[in-house]
Amino acid sequence: MATLELNNLHAEVAEDGGETILRGVDLEVSSGEIHALMGPNGSGKSTTAKIIAGHPSYEVTDGEVLLHLDKDEFETDGVEIDDDLTWDLLDLEPNERAALGIFLAFQYPAEIEGVTMVNFLRTALNAKLEEREELFEDDEGEADAEEEDDAGYDTSPMEGDVDEGEVGVAEFQQLLQEKMELLDMDEKFAQRYLNAGFSGGEKKQNEVLQAAILEPSVAVLDEIDSGLDIDRLQDVANGINALREEVGTGVLQITHYQRILDYVEPDYVHIMLDGEIVKEGDADLAKQLEEKGYDWVREDVYETA
Amino acid sequence: MSTQVHASVDESTVRQLSEELGEPEWLLETRLDALDALEDLDFPDVIQTPGRLWTDLADLDYDSLVDPLGAAEEKDQVGPDGVEVLSFTEAVDEHEALIRERFGSVIDPQTNYLTALSTALFSTGTVVYVPERVDAEDVKVRTTMNSRSLFNYTLVVAEESSSVRLLERQETGEDVDGDRYYSGLVEVAAGENAYVQYGSLQNLDQTTYNYQLKEGVADTYGQVDFIDCNAGSRLSKSSVETHLRGDGSETKIVGAFYGHEDQHFDIDARVWHRNENTTADLVTRGVIDDESRSVYEGVQDVGRDAWNTSSYQRENTLMLSDESEADASPKLIINNHDTEASHSATVGQVDESDMFYMGSRAIPERTAKNMLVEGFYVPVLEEIAVDELRDDFERLVRDRLDSRD
Numbered sequence: 193m194a195t196l197e198l199n200n201l202h203a204e205v206a207e208d209g210g211e212t213i214l215r216g217v218d219l220e221v222s223s224g225e226i227h228a229l230m231g232p233n234g235s236g237k238s239t240t241a242k243i244i245a246g247h248p249s250y251e252v253t254d255g256e257v258l259l260h261l262d263k264d265e266f267e268t269d270g271v272e273i274d275d276d277l278t279w280d281l282l283d284l285e286p287n288e289r290a291a292l293g294i295f296l297a298f299q300y301p302a303e304i305e306g307v308t309m310v311n312f313l314r315t316a317l318n319a320k321l322e323e324r325e326e327l328f329e330d331d332e333g334e335a336d337a338e339e340e341d342d343a344g345y346d347t348s349p350m351e352g353d354v355d356e357g358e359v360g361v362a363e364f365q366q367l368l369q370e371k372m373e374l375l376d377m378d379e380k381f382a383q384r385y386l387n388a389g390f391s392g393g394e395k396k397q398n399e400v401l402q403a404a405i406l407e408p409s410v411a412v413l414d415e416i417d418s419g420l421d422i423d424r425l426q427d428v429a430n431g432i433n434a435l436r437e438e439v440g441t442g443v444l445q446i447t448h449y450q451r452i453l454d455y456v457e458p459d460y461v462h463i464m465l466d467g468e469i470v471k472e473g474d475a476d477l478a479k480q481l482e483e484k485g486y487d488w489v490r491e492d493v494y495e496t497a
Numbered sequence: 498m499s500t501q502v503h504a505s506v507d508e509s510t511v512r513q514l515s516e517e518l519g520e521p522e523w524l525l526e527t528r529l530d531a532l533d534a535l536e537d538l539d540f541p542d543v544i545q546t547p548g549r550l551w552t553d554l555a556d557l558d559y560d561s562l563v564d565p566l567g568a569a570e571e572k573d574q575v576g577p578d579g580v581e582v583l584s585f586t587e588a589v590d591e592h593e594a595l596i597r598e599r600f601g602s603v604i605d606p607q608t609n610y611l612t613a614l615s616t617a618l619f620s621t622g623t624v625v626y627v628p629e630r631v632d633a634e635d636v637k638v639r640t641t642m643n644s645r646s647l648f649n650y651t652l653v654v655a656e657e658s659s660s661v662r663l664l665e666r667q668e669t670g671e672d673v674d675g676d677r678y679y680s681g682l683v684e685v686a687a688g689e690n691a692y693v694q695y696g697s698l699q700n701l702d703q704t705t706y707n708y709q710l711k712e713g714v715a716d717t718y719g720q721v722d723f724i725d726c727n728a729g730s731r732l733s734k735s736s737v738e739t740h741l742r743g744d745g746s747e748t749k750i751v752g753a754f755y756g757h758e759d760q761h762f763d764i765d766a767r768v769w770h771r772n773e774n775t776t777a778d779l780v781t782r783g784v785i786d787d788e789s790r791s792v793y794e795g796v797q798d799v800g801r802d803a804w805n806t807s808s809y810q811r812e813n814t815l816m817l818s819d820e821s822e823a824d825a826s827p828k829l830i831i832n833n834h835d836t837e838a839s840h841s842a843t844v845g846q847v848d849e850s851d852m853f854y855m856g857s858r859a860i861p862e863r864t865a866k867n868m869l870v871e872g873f874y875v876p877v878l879e880e881i882a883v884d885e886l887r888d889d890f891e892r893l894v895r896d897r898l899d900s901r902d
Contacts, residue, residue, distance in 0.1 A: 245857045248849070286856030287865075295857075302854035306872025312858070315868065320859035385872075402858060 194409035202254035215467035231464030245296035246286035291323035293409030297399035318357030400431035417452035429455030580633035585622030603684035622650035636663035685713035700729035717743035752781030756789030
């Protein structure tokens with residue numbers, strides 16, 4: 193069981209006189225839950241997602257981002273830990289957050305020429321496994337860490353040569369193929385360069401594929417549904433539902449539209465306005481919103497306030 | 498005009514060199530003419546920005562760098578059956594008429610001070626001759642320089658409807674006290690409907706000053722491709738030029754360099770469109786790190802008679818350190834309106850959003866940067882036909898990345 197917790201999160205653009213974007217966001221996402229975060233453009237949804245993942249362009253001025261991991265979360269890592277752990281994500285680098293199980297599906301994924309999908313994804317998976325070991329060892333004290341260092345790093349002065357790592361090439365090919373089938377992706381994707389020349393829909397599918405490979409505890413999906421035709425929308429929704437059911441991932445889904453929520457039904461809906469969450473409810477709230485629009489929320493909130 | 502005077506080199510030096518190599522009279526005369534011309538010749542063109550001459554070739558101390566009679570090297574010259582891969586001396590013995598016809602036909606020995614110096618003083622070289630309709634893969638010329646200076650000459654002749662893919666590489670062997678100088682001239686002639694891919698890998702040690710000029714001529718439907726990889730040397734001036742003289746002729750000029758520490762690279766890629774229906778694609782990618790510097794000049798010159806020209810040029814320099822410096826100048830000169838052309842050059846650092854994307858997938862900063870740099874070279878590596886060149890350049894890049902602090 194994992195829980196991502198945002199407490200009173202305030203943030204601004206990281207530059208002199210940077211604009212304030214978040215004004216006290218509170219949110220909790222636990223394993224197996226599906227949350228929808230909705231709101232008009234500029235309300236702070238994407239910023240919230242980027243701050244969770246550690247984007248350097250934003251500065252957190254107040255509040256905290258915590259990740260609670262129950263001890264059962266470490267069993268697969270072969271590490272024995274006696275107590276539940278809480279991590280302050282704001283102290284960690286993006287790759288460390290990812291290793292702990294945070295995943296961000298980008299609204300606009302980077303296009304990286306010259307790096308094949310298969311190489312990128314295997315490197316990512318091995319980096320995650322390796323980094324997890326390090327993070328948990330750091331937490332458990334020096335003695336264990338030294339032992340593991342001796343065992344693990346003799347042959348790899350660089351952090352993760354592409355030819356090495358826990359998951360070998362053959363094993364990874366198998367894994368990748370399975371996940372691609374699930375998302376109805378052509379196997380040729382494996383040899384293409386990361387997002388380079390991908391259509392908008394292919395990029396979104398690829399984000400879900402990456403989540404399926406990395407098996408996150410909490411996945412933040414930033415407009416994963418925008419620009420998808422109905423077939424792709426269904427593939428992507430299947431991928432998200434499989435993450436919840438098979439991996440137990442908690443999902444925070446940022447969207448403008450009710451459409452994807454017909455396929456991925458949220459347990460909780462949060463509506464954001466001007467850097468705060470102003471209204472919360474269940475799946476019905478999203479339907480109401482679709483009918484009445486954000487003006488309804490605005491009137492409702494500011495009248496009662 | 499140069500004011501350099503060579504205490505160590507005079508007419509008797511050239512005569513002795515030519516005699517020891519058993520050369521015919523015409524070649525000696527060509528050498529002596531080049532020697533005579535030195536005092537009137539300028540140094541190769543280099544880019545100048547306000548207040549700054551990026552590469553000062555005139556400032557080198559040629560007197561102490563040049564020692565033609567002490568030249569020493571190891572050389573492999575290998576190729577498949579059906580194609581002749583000869584040392585220059587053998588080639589002059591066996592094919593004097595061919596050499597006399599072709600020598601200096603692509604590069605005028607008196608192009609500049611350094612080409613003339615190289616012509617007067619070269620003591621070693623290779624001739625690759627591909628007869629009509631012969632296809633040759635994997636011709637390799639490997640030079641290990643063991644002396645203070647080495648002047649090298651290469652001639653590649655591909656006859657009608659033949660093809661050849663070759664690699665020529667330079668390294669340094671035994672150490673020498675002080676600085677060294679390597680000079681290489683390469684002439685490539687592709688006949689009608691012939692194809693040449695000339696790849697080079699320069700990995701001289703960082704005490705060596707390096708001057709190379711490679712020029713190709715493509716006849717009707719002929720194609721000359723160059724792949725110019727530079728990793729070594731203290732300073733390199735490397736120019737690659739193709740003359741598209743035949744109707745429908747083509748060229749690709751592909752460059753890759755990786756500078757670190759205090760290395761200096763001055764790279765040129767130039768194409769002269771001189772007939773109808775010609776195509777050129779110039780692609781150069783370079784990385785600079787530490788205090789290294791790079792300067793690139795690309796020229797696409799479309800002549801008056803070059804109807805229906807296609808000409809494309811892209812150059813990208815990636816800076817890995819704040820102390821490195823780069824300049825790039827892509828030039829397009831069009832004298833025939835029936836031309837489709839593009840040219841661009843960029844100098845920049847590793848993209849921050851790419852880094853964040855990779856970080857968000859658990860990939861640590863160092864690994865992410867290395868992957869991006871290796872990926873950056875891929876469009877260049879994909880063009881290379883000789884495995885040894887691609888594999889070895891890739892390995893050089895990886896070793897450099899691994900050795901970063």
